[in-house]
Amino acid sequence: MIVRLLRLMLVALAILATVPASARTIDEIRRSGEIRIGVNPNFPPMSSYGDDNQLSGFDVDIARRLAAALGVRLALVPTEAAQRVPFLVSGRIDASMGALTITPERQALIDFTIPLHSEAMGVITTDRVTASRWQDLNRADITLVNMRGNQSVEVLRGKLPAPRRLLVDGNADAIRAIAQGRADALVENTDFFLGFTRLYPDVKWRVLPEPIFAAWCGIGVAKGNQGLQVALDRALHRLHRDGTVAGLWRRHYGADMSVAVGAAQIAPALLPRPAAAATAPGYRLDWAPVLARLPYLLGGALVSLQIAFIAFWAGAAIGLAGAVALLYGGAGLRRGVGGYVALFTNTPALVQIFLLYYALPDAGIKLGSFTAVAIGLTLNAGAYLTEIIRAGVASVRRSELEAAAVLGLGRADLLVHVILPHVMRTVYRPLASFFIVLVLGSSMAALFGVEELTGRAINISTASLRTIETFTIAGLIYIALTLIASAALASVGRALFRVPAGGGR
Structure with missing residues (x-):
């Protein structure tokens, strides 16, 4: 059943991927009265949000002039560096800026105007x-x-x-x-x-x-969208010839370009272009570049599991100590542990890791990427596992304890034969499910430079520009990891604690 489902997913993706990209022609843009241009929102002075929460910068000023030249309104779409080509291919934007370097790899998927800078x-x-x-x-x-x-x-x-x-x-x-x-x-x-x-x-x-x-940076448009490409080329040519581009660059950067865009670079804007195909080609799946890096992705999966194992077992130790403190500790200890649990269960793990990684160095404590992620997820897991284990211990019925006392069981026998079996049976399924959550949650490590599965998928995607293929395979690896882990945990639960099937989910 699972194999059949995965096959259906791949077929659906293949069908979607071969549909022509929804790139709007220049006529459609003019009829709509609006052009959508992607700019990087975190790239000053190229483009960034100002105090008025509006985008401004060199790219924004150029985009406004291009929209005016086309006779349409400008809609700026925040587009990070890794999103520039995927947003064009998917039709989310009509044109992409953000220092988009003209390279053969990108030219295989999108078209470029003459150089902007x-x-x-x-x-x-x-x-x-x-x-x-x-x-x-x-x-x-x-x-x-x-x-x-x-x-x-x-x-x-x-x-x-x-x-x-x-x-x-x-x-x-x-x-x-x-x-x-x-x-x-x-x-x-x-x-x-x-x-x-x-x-x-x-x-x-x-x-x-x-x-x-x-190198040269141009404005990207969807592959085969020749009408828009020509219109932008002509508008850019005028902006170069009248000195607008150079003047805006000096205004925002305080100096001339290191390498000026000359007449030879802008001349193609006035030359006739070869006739485009009647229908712009859609995105076609190409699995080869991604499958060639499959060992690299699988290595990232091992890093993901490593992060999850560290966070789970270290978090379980914290959770056990925290549960004991909440149930049997003094008032001060209970308040301290309660504050820790409240803090870490009511703030995102991503924020916690961010503070460990970026804020601690200002206090003289520098943690590596992997270490910061492992500590952050451990502290977060410890807070949740404290509550899970506490609930398990609290679920031991008074009647069970009274029966053990009647049988004359000592404290050690009571713990081994009554409390622990009950607690483990009660908390095993939540613990197993939480481990699966940690495996998937390890993906946030990519934001801090850790090359686990998601981080490596992003690297492959940005290098090959094969976003759909890369993340389809990465997603299938995650599915395989969670299904295997769930099956293994369920088997362990049935063997050791007589937990019913489904113990990992």
């Missing part, structure tokens, strides 16, 4: 690192930080293969990682990221003089 990849580091040029960073004691979904991640695997990698999800997180000593350097467009260094004035920042490489 350049990006010169350089090195941002501190005086803690001994390096005078970027080649000096190619050593094993260096940790490079970068954002998932950025072109530089894959480029650096070839140019700087020796350093360790720390992947984060936000631009500010990358600079914070260096400031807190988690990473040594960032290889990115220095124009984009130097603004974040002002948040850490006590750190002695420096930029290595020689850029690693330069």
Whole structure:
């Protein structure tokens, strides 16, 4: 039955994936009176939310002028770096900005306008690192930080293969990682990221003089949407020719582009383009790039299980101690444990891990990504397991205790033969289900750079741009993990505690 269900899921995904993407043509956009353009909401001065909770920045100013040139209203859609291509492919947005580098891999899935701006990849580091040029960073004691979904991640695997990698999800997180000593350097467009260094004035920042490489960033549109591509090309050409692009860049960045967009780059906007296919091709499944990385994904699944095991058993120890304290401790101890349980069961585990990972370094305590996640989930699990175990102990009926007393059982025999069997039978199924929750909850570790199953799936997705295939396989691995764990836990429950079938769910 399970195998049949999984097959039906794959067939449904295949059907959906071969339907042409719902990209709107330029005529449809004009009839609707609105164009949806994706911009990164956490990328100042490119685009970010201001004090008025409105998006502003270089990309936003360009987007407004493009919408005006097309004669439509502008609808800005917050689009993180890793979402730029998937949002276009799925039709969520009509065009994507956010420093979208023009690469052959992306051109296989989407089309680009002429370049909007350049990006010169350089090195941002501190005086803690001994390096005078970027080649000096190619050593094993260096940790490079970068954002998932950025072109530089894959480029650096070839140019700087020796350093360790720390992947984060936000631009500010990358600079914070260096400031807190988690990473040594960032290889990115220095124009984009130097603004974040002002948040850490006590750190002695420096930029290595020689850029690693330069590239062009354009505006992405859906594959085959030639009418919109041509309209945006012509509007961009005018904005380049009249100096608007260069002027807005100077206004937001305080300097000229490191590499100027010249006449040769914008000339194709005036050239006739080859005729597009009558129907824009839809997204076609290609499993090969993802299946080739299956061992990498399975390795991430083992990391997920490792996190879950640590959090469960350490949390169970905390839960047992907490339950005993609540039931038999003094008033002060009960209040302390009650406060701990209330705090950790009424705040999200993600917030708890965030504070451990990002706030503690300001107090001089620096935890690694894996350690912070393991401790955070352990403390969270301990609070919930305290209540589960306490309820199990409290469920022992007075009549059972009285019967044991009549039989003359001592305290040790009472614990071994009456209390523990009852408690284990009562709490086993909730404990088993909670372990499954921890396996799935370990996915939040990806937000802190831990390469467990979800983190590795994000890495593969952003490198291959095969989002549907990647997360379908990752989802199937999660299903396999939970089904196997549920079956194993149910078998253990039946064998040891006579728990009915379904003990893992």
